[in-house]
Structures are given as structure tokens and as C-alpha cells.
Amino acid sequence: MAAEVADESQRVLAQPSPLAAFWSAFAENRGAVVGLGVVSTIVLIAIFADVIAPHSPIEQFREAVRVKPVWAAGGSWRFILGADGDGRDMLSRLIFGARVSLFIGVAVMSVSFVIGVALGLVSAMAGSLVDVVITRAMDLIMAVPSLVLAILVVAILGPSLTNTIVAVTIVYLPRYVRLVRASAMGELNKDYVTAARVAGVGTLRLMFVTILPNCLAPLIVQAALGVSDAILEAAGLGFLGLGAQPPTPEWGSMLADSREFIRSDPWIVTLPGLAILITVVAINLTGDGLRDALDPRMRRS
Amino acid sequence: MILYFLRRLALTIPTFVALMFVTFVAIRLVPGDPVEVRVGEHGISPERLEFFRHQLGLDQPVWKQFLHYFWQILHGDFGVSLATQQKVLTEFLTLFPATVELSFFAMMFAVLIGVPAGAIAAVKRGSVFDQSLMMVSLFGYSMPIFWWGLLLIMFVSVQLGWTPVAGRVDLINYYYDQPTGFMLIDAALSDQEGAVKDAMLHLLLPAIVLGTVPLGVIARMTRSSMLEVLSEDYVRTARAKGLSPLRVIGVHALRNALLPVVTVIGLMVSSLLAGAVLTETIFSWPGVGHWLIDSIWRRDYPALQGGVMLVSTVVILVNLIVDLLYGAINPRIRHGR
Numbered sequence: 081m082a083a084e085v086a087d088e089s090q091r092v093l094a095q096p097s098p099l100a101a102f103w104s105a106f107a108e109n110r111g112a113v114v115g116l117g118v119v120s121t122i123v124l125i126a127i128f129a130d131v132i133a134p135h136s137p138i139e140q141f142r143e144a145v146r147v148k149p150v151w152a153a154g155g156s157w158r159f160i161l162g163a164d165g166d167g168r169d170m171l172s173r174l175i176f177g178a179r180v181s182l183f184i185g186v187a188v189m190s191v192s193f194v195i196g197v198a199l200g201l202v203s204a205m206a207g208s209l210v211d212v213v214i215t216r217a218m219d220l221i222m223a224v225p226s227l228v229l230a231i232l233v234v235a236i237l238g239p240s241l242t243n244t245i246v247a248v249t250i251v252y253l254p255r256y257v258r259l260v261r262a263s264a265m266g267e268l269n270k271d272y273v274t275a276a277r278v279a280g281v282g283t284l285r286l287m288f289v290t291i292l293p294n295c296l297a298p299l300i301v302q303a304a305l306g307v308s309d310a311i312l313e314a315a316g317l318g319f320l321g322l323g324a325q326p327p328t329p330e331w332g333s334m335l336a337d338s339r340e341f342i343r344s345d346p347w348i349v350t351l352p353g354l355a356i357l358i359t360v361v362a363i364n365l366t367g368d369g370l371r372d373a374l375d376p377r378m379r380r381s
Numbered sequence: 382m383i384l385y386f387l388r389r390l391a392l393t394i395p396t397f398v399a400l401m402f403v404t405f406v407a408i409r410l411v412p413g414d415p416v417e418v419r420v421g422e423h424g425i426s427p428e429r430l431e432f433f434r435h436q437l438g439l440d441q442p443v444w445k446q447f448l449h450y451f452w453q454i455l456h457g458d459f460g461v462s463l464a465t466q467q468k469v470l471t472e473f474l475t476l477f478p479a480t481v482e483l484s485f486f487a488m489m490f491a492v493l494i495g496v497p498a499g500a501i502a503a504v505k506r507g508s509v510f511d512q513s514l515m516m517v518s519l520f521g522y523s524m525p526i527f528w529w530g531l532l533l534i535m536f537v538s539v540q541l542g543w544t545p546v547a548g549r550v551d552l553i554n555y556y557y558d559q560p561t562g563f564m565l566i567d568a569a570l571s572d573q574e575g576a577v578k579d580a581m582l583h584l585l586l587p588a589i590v591l592g593t594v595p596l597g598v599i600a601r602m603t604r605s606s607m608l609e610v611l612s613e614d615y616v617r618t619a620r621a622k623g624l625s626p627l628r629v630i631g632v633h634a635l636r637n638a639l640l641p642v643v644t645v646i647g648l649m650v651s652s653l654l655a656g657a658v659l660t661e662t663i664f665s666w667p668g669v670g671h672w673l674i675d676s677i678w679r680r681d682y683p684a685l686q687g688g689v690m691l692v693s694t695v696v697i698l699v700n701l702i703v704d705l706l707y708g709a710i711n712p713r714i715r716h717g718r
Contacts, residue, residue, distance in 0.1 A: 220399045223700070224693045227655035228673060232689055235677050236410045312525055316659055319527045320674060335528055342535050349535060353528025360523040 105373035112369020118362035126179040133172035134160070137329040141167040146345050164334070164348055165341060173329040174355050180241070180330045181311050181359060188248045188310035189303050195249075196256020197299070201287045203257065204264035215261070218254035226251045227316055234322045241324040248313045252306055259302055263295035297374040304367035308360045315356050331356045385708050393701050398451075400693055405450050408686045409443075459687035464679045469687030473669065478562030479549060480668035483587055483660065484653045488646065490592035491599050496642065499603025500635055503611060514600060521597025526656055530590040530663035537586060544582045547665035551579050591660040595649055602645050607638040647703030651696045 107113055125132060135141075141163060148155040149162040149170070161170040203214040221229065233247035267273060268291070276290045317323035318332025326333065334352040341348045434440050438449055453460070459469040502511040538546045545551060549564045557571030565584070568576035610616060611634055619633045620626075658670035665671070669692060676684040 216395050216399060219396050220403065222651070223396055223400060223697045224689065225651045225655035225658075225696060227658045228689055228692055231658070231673065231677060232407055232685070235682075235685060236407055308523065312523075315525055316527060319525075319659065320662060322677070332525075332527075335525075335531065339531065342531060343539055346535055349528075349531050353525055353532070356525040356528065357520070357523060360525070361519060364519060364523050 102373055106369050109369040109372055111365045112372070115362045115365025115369065118358065119366055122178050122359055122362065123182065125175055126182045129175045129179050133169075133175045134158075135169040135172040137173045137176040138168065138327040141169070143167070144169075146341065146348070148345075149347055152347075161351060162345075162347055165337065168327075170348070170351055173334060174331070174351060176329040177331045177334065177352065177355060178359070180324060180328060181315065181356070184241070184245055184248070184314040185307040185311040185363075187245045188252060188314070189306045191245070192249045192253045192256050192306065193299070193303050196253055197260050197292065199253075200257045200260025201264055201292065203261045204268065205283065205287055211261075214257065218257050221250065221254045226313060230313060230317055231320070231322060234317065239317075239322045239325060241328060241330075244314050244317050244323045247317065248310050251313065252310060255302060255306065256299070259298055260295055263298060264291055267291050267294050300374060301367060301371040304370050305364060308363035308367070311356065311363070312360055382709070386705060389701065389704055389708070393697055396697060397694070400690065400697075401451055401454060402447070404686050404690050405447055407689075408682050411682055454690070459690060460683040462676075462681055462684040462687075464676070464681045464684065469684050470691070472672065472684065473688060473691045475562065476667060476669050476672050479564070479666060480654070480657050480661070480670060482563045482565065483584070483591060483666060483668060484650075484657060486584055486588035487591035487653065487656075487660075488595060488649075490588050491595035492646065495596045495599030496603050496639070499600040500607050500630070500638070502600070503604045503607035503638075504630055506608065511604075514604070518597040518600045521600070522594050524593050524597075526590050526593060527659045527663055529593060530586070530660060533586050533590060534663070544586050545579075549580065549583050549667060550576075551583075555579055587660050587664045587666055590663070591653065591656050594656060595646075595653065598645065598649070599642060602642050603638065606641050607634060610634045610638040613637075644703065644707055647706075648700065650699045654692055654696065 106116075141159075144159055144163040145167040146165060147159050147163040147167075150157055150160050152162075155162065159169050159171070161174065163169055164173065199214055203211045224232070229251050230244075230247040233250055234243055237243040237246060273286070273290060276286055281290060314323055315330070315332030315335075318330045319336045321333070321336060323332055324330035326337075331352040335349065338345075338348040338352065431440075438446055441449070457470060459473070461467065462469055462472055465472065498514050502508075502514045505511055534546055538544050550568075555568070555571075555573055555576050557567060557573055557576060559567045560570065561567055564580040565577065568580040611630075616629060616634050619629045624633075654670070657668060658673060660666065661668045661671035662674055669688065673685065673688045673692070676682075676688060
């Protein structure tokens with residue numbers, strides 16, 4: 081105890097590095113730490129899917145169609161979580177599914193982050209007509225219910241993994257644009273921006289080097305929560321048959337395939353959804369922790 | 382007030398025009414010629430093809446086609462469904478009550494549980510109740526609702542046999558006119574015994590599924606809004622006056638805490654309709670969402686185009702109403718912009 085107190089006071093005196101300060105604020109939230117742990121595990125599973133998975137996610141074992149999981153009567157260690165209607169190993173499909181879902185989530189987040197930052201900053205800096213056009217376009221996207229818009233995009237482009245990413249990116253773009261625009265507008269009138277202007281800083285430098293870093297905190301939080309929203313949205317599309325196409329082991333489409341076994345083999349229905357839920361909850365917990373640590377004003381008390 | 386009303390209305394018009402433009406362009410980007418989709422695989426003579434193209438106005442320049450489309454929509458003509466040869470607007474209006482009924486009860490479920498639970502959690506901050514509610518709320522808004530729906534069907538409908546698996550009404554035992562399209566009202570109007578109970582049982586699981594995400598959001602919103610209000614001076618004054626705790630919390634605090642919650646509820650219409658697409662698909666609920674998905678699989682692009690247009694119009698209108706109401710309640714908003 082005493083050592084801890086001493087340690088604490090030393091840290092205060094030594095002005096902790098920004099990273100250490102961030103970590104101590106983040107670690108205050110136990111849920112966030114647990115969430116981060118789970119997210120890291122899922123990321124590792126996704127990266128090392130080839131090594132971990134006992135079977136190929138798309139190989140069909142004719143003799144193993146709807147084999148029960150190991151804890152049920154008739155289950156075997158060969159297919160720990162059982163096999164689906166086509167005799168494919170559930171565990172392997174779930175493991176590779178993590179890769180697909182995380183890829184979608186991260187891809188959507190990074191693309192909409194980059195485009196959103198660019199559009200938002202341009203909108204805030206350029207003002208007048210450009211601002212009006214961008215703002216109206218974002219209002220339009222927000223007016224169409226997310227999944228309906230995604231469905232329209234997929235109807236035009238055709239269902240595939242890539243087009244899922246395109247569709248979900250379009251759906252979530254307005255959040256980033258509006259957030260960046262609003263916080264950049266708030267920064268524009270501050271003294272340090274005026275000072276930079278007077279000093280002759282060019283527009284691009286002003287945008288990305290002077291203003292952007294001061295808008296980053298809420299953006300990072302939004303990006304973290306955006307990953308989980310994108311995963312949910314993409315799984316919804318997959319469930320409707322408009323996302324990743326078979327035999328891609330995508331959690332949403334695995335659920336859609338499982339619907340016919342709702343009476344006979346509940347575990348085929350239960351497992352993919354559980355995987356989605358755990359992933360999304362873990363990311364949301366981490367996002368909440370980030371919010372508390374990075375942006376005390378947005379604390380959800 | 383009138384000025385605010387007009388300004389807000391004027392802001393809606395460009396969004397609406399842009400929406401028309403986007404749906405117009407989108408449907409032309411869809412692979413496949415609309416005439417060929419209509420005549421099927423066998424093909425027809427070039428003259429007939431020309432005739433159909435003329436009939437659909439496809440031989441006109443694109444800008445004329447857009448103006449025509451624009452003009453039609455202003456007159457309430459959203460095209461004709463390829464699958465049923467019915468007017469898209471008629472189809473939409475037949476199915477819309479089912480979606481409204483489902484969404485209404487989903488919101489009831491979310492608000493009636495979420496608001497009191499959130500308020501209690503705020504008052505008993507840090508208690509076991511508070512912590513478990515926040516856990517439930519987290520799982521609520523993280524829920525893949527299509528899975529949640531399947532789970533409920535599996536346990537409540539299939540294993541326990543308490544509720545029907547799909548649809549809005551048990552057609553084997555009940556058949557009655559549907560003058561309003563709202564099954565509960567129609568069932569009550571019909572004098573068939575047990576019809577209302579049947580309609581309610583059909584509604585129960587879909588409403589819970591669609592209401593789960595809003596429940597999580599509303600409980601959390603109410604809690605944090607309530608926490609903020611509870612530390613305000615007027616609450617302390619009310620307490621100091623010696624009012625009963627119930628009165629302070631129920632009347633003074635909750636009423637003010639609900640303002641942001643009401644706004645959020647109004648703005649949830651868009652996500653509710655998105656959720657309805659999934660919920661209706663799982664429960665074979667004959668509403669607008671189910672119809673949009675069907676239109677895709679049938680390659681019924683006029684229905685899809687009109688449907689997207691109509692659904693989005695509903696969202697735009699509801700958001701407009703919410704904004705206007707909010708402006709009416711809160712003068713700061715009205716004069717701010």
C-alpha cells in the first residue's frame with residue numbers, strides 16, 4: 081500500500097508521458113480493460129486462423145453432417161463445436177469468420193475515417209457552396225435507413241464481400257464528416273488558428289497539421305465504436321444473403337444457413353450469433369473506455 | 382415560430398429532391414435492361430421492344446426522363462411493381478400499417494422498461510441494479526437482432542410453444558376484415574373470440590426483438606440525463622422545500638431529464654425502420670421491410686426504387702416533425718439558427 085502511494089506521487093511529480101496518462105485513465109474502467117483483452121484475443125485468433133483452426137473452413141466432411149458438439153451425446157473431439165449442415169467444422173468456420181468480420185469492420189472504419197476527415201475538413205474550411213453541398217449530401221444519406229441504403233447499394237453493385245464494405249462505408253460516412261466538420265468549425269475561431277494563419281501557414285498545413293490533431297479525440301472514439309457498428313451491419317447484410325457469398329465463413333450468412341436447423345440442432349444457430357455478440361460487446365466496452373480516457377467531456381458518467 | 386417553421390421546411394426540400402435524383406440514378410445503374418427484365422428470357426421482336434421502350438419513356442433523353450419521374454412523384458405516382466402490376470404506392474400503403482404497428486409496440490417495450498429502469502439506476506447510482514442495468518443495456522445495443530430473433534423463436538415458440546413462429550395472424554382459425562391494417566384494432570373490431578389474444582401473441586416476439594436495441598439506448602440515455610438533472614439547483618431546492626423524494630424525482634427531475642430522451646426517440650425512426658427489415662424477415666412479418674427484401678430477390682426494381690423513396694420520405698417527415706416539436710418546446714433552438 082505504502083509503496084503504491086509512493087509510486088503514485090512519484091508519477092504525479094514526474095509528469096507521466098501522454099501514453100502512460102492515457103493508460104491509467106483507460107485502466108480505471110475495468111470493463112474497458114476486459115473488453116480490450118477480448119478484442120485482442122479475437123484479433124490474434126483472426127490473424128493466426130490458419131494455425132489455430134483444426135480444419136479448413138470450407139471443407140465438407142460428408143460423414144460429419146450436423147455432428148453434435150463435443151459435450152453433447154454423439155459429439156467427438158474431431159469436431160469440437162460440431163459441424164454444420166454441409167459437414168463443415170463449426171469451430172474452424174467461426175475462427176475464420178473472425179477474420180472476415182474484423183476485416184470488414186476495420187476496412188469500413190479506415191475508409192470512412194479517411195474520406196470523412198477529408199470531406200469534413202474541406203466542408204469546414206471552404207464554407208459557402210462546398211459546405212452546403214457536402215452537408216446536404218450527408219443529410220440525404222442519413223435520411224435513408226442504414227440497412228435500406230446498404231441494400232440499395234448492394235442491389236446496384238451485386239452481393240459480395242467488397243460491396244458489403246462499400247455499402248456499409250457509405251452508410252457510416254456522415255457520422256465522421258459531421259463530427260470532423262463540427263469540431264473543426266469550433267477550432268477555426270480559436271486564437272491558435274488565427275496565429276497560424278497570420279504566420280502564413282498554408283491551407284493544407286492548417287487543415288491537417290494545425291486543426292486536425294485537436295479534433296482527434298472524439299474521432300478516435302467514433303472510429304472504435306464504428307468498427308462494431310460496421311460488423312453488425314455487415315452481419316445483417318450477410319444474414320439477408322446480400323453480404324459475403326458462400327462458402328465464405330461469414331458469421332451473418334452462417335446464421336442464415338442455420339435457420340432450417342432451428343428445431344433440430346440449436347447449437348448451429350447459437351454459435352455464430354454468440355461470436356458476433358461477444359465481438360461487438362467487447363469493442364463497445366473498449367470504445368467506452370477510450371471515450372472516458374480521451375475525452376472527459378463526453379464521459380457517460 | 383413561423384419563420385423557424387418555414388426555414389426548417391425549406392431545408393427539407395433540397396434533401397428530398399436529392400433523394401429523387403439518387404433513386405433515379407441508382408435504378409439506372411442496376412445491371413439489366415428494365416424492358417428485358419419485364420419480357421423475360423425468351424425475347425421479343427425489335428418492334429415490340431421499341432414499343433415497350435417508348436411506353437416506359439426509355440427512348441427519351443435522360444434529363445426528360447428525370448423531369449418525368451420528378452413530375453410523377455409530385456403527383457403521388459411512384460411507379461408500378463413488376464411482380465404484382467400494382468401501383469407501388471398502393472402496395473406500400475397496404476403494408477405500411479404492419480410496420481407501424483410493429484415499430485410502435487417495439488418503442489412501447491423500449492420506453493416503458495427503459496425510462497423507469499434508467500431513472501431508478503440514476504437514483505441508485507452504483508448499486509447492483511445500476512450496474513446490472515448498464516450491463517443489460519450494453520448487450521441490448523450490441524445485439525445482432527436477427528440472431529436474438531432466432532433464439533427467441535427457438536426457445537419461446539418452438540420449445541415452449543407459447544407464441545406462434547411467424548406472421549401476424551393465425552389464418553386457420555381466424556379470418557376477419559382488415560379495415561385499418563392494424564391487426565390489434567382489426568381483431569378487436571371483429572367479434573371473433575380470441576382474435577385479439579392471437580394478434581397480441583403474434584406481435585410479442587417481433588416487438589421485443591425490434592425494441593431491444595432502442596431499450597439499451599433509452600435506458601442508458603435516461604440514466605445519464607437523469608444523473609445530470611439530479612445535481613441541478615432546482616432539484617436541490619425542491620428537496621430543501623421538503624418535498625417527498627418520490628415527487629422530487631418523479632416530477633421535478635424526470636420531467637426535465639426526459640427532454641433529450643424524447644428527441645432521441647424521435648430520431649430513432651430511421652434505425653427502427655432499418656431494424657424492421659431484419660425483424661420482418663425473421664418473423665415473416667408482412668411489412669415494408671420484408672417487401673423491400675422480396676423486391677430485391679424478384680428483381681422488382683420499380684418496387685425497390687419506390688419503396689426506398691417512400692421509406693426515406695417517412696424518415697424525412699418524422700425528423701422534420703421532431704425538429705418542429707422541439708423548436709416549439711425549446712425557444713433556444715427556434716431562435717438559435
